Amino acid sequence: MLAIFTQSYENLVKLVFYIYDFDNNGKISKDDIKLIFSYIPLTTKTLASLLKFKYEQNDDKDRKDSLLEIDTYLEKIFEKKEFLTEIQFLNSIGEISSEIFLYVI
Numbered sequence: 268m269l270a271i272f273t274q275s276y277e278n279l280v281k282l283v284f285y286i287y288d289f290d291n292n293g294k295i296s297k298d299d300i301k302l303i304f305s306y307i308p309l310t311t312k313t314l315a316s317l318l319k320f321k322y323e324q325n326d327d328k329d330r331k332d333s334l335l336e337i338d339t340y341l342e343k344i345f346e347k348k349e350f351l352t353e354i355q356f357l358n359s360i361g362e363i364s365s366e367i368f369l370y371v372i
Contacts, residue, residue: 280360283368284353294350297341300367304337340366 274282287295287303299354320368344367351359359369 276361277357280368284356294352294358295308296350297338297345300333301334301337303364304334337367340364 284295285291287299289299289303343364344356348355
């Protein structure tokens with residue numbers, strides 16, 4: 268855990284990108300990110316409130332609402348692009364919205 272938090276910003280972005288790029292094709296799509304998020308539990312009120320996601324209490328409605336909120340962030344990040352490369356991802360989270368990056372970290 269300490270190794271993750273002592274890395275440079277660019278190395279952390281690469282780590283998050285490679286988590287989303289689970290098929291290792293060098294690009295990520297909205298669906299790649301949504302698939303990863305569908306497996307991440309929203310289990311802490313602190314993290315959920317920090318990112319403005321709903322707190323999940325094993326309730327399908329909270330999960331659906333949270334995924335809808337993620338869609339909003341993805342629309343900002345991807346704009347009209349179908350895929351993002353690592354460089355585009357770095358630029359997007361730095362200039363547009365960092366929530367998708369921060370949630371994984």
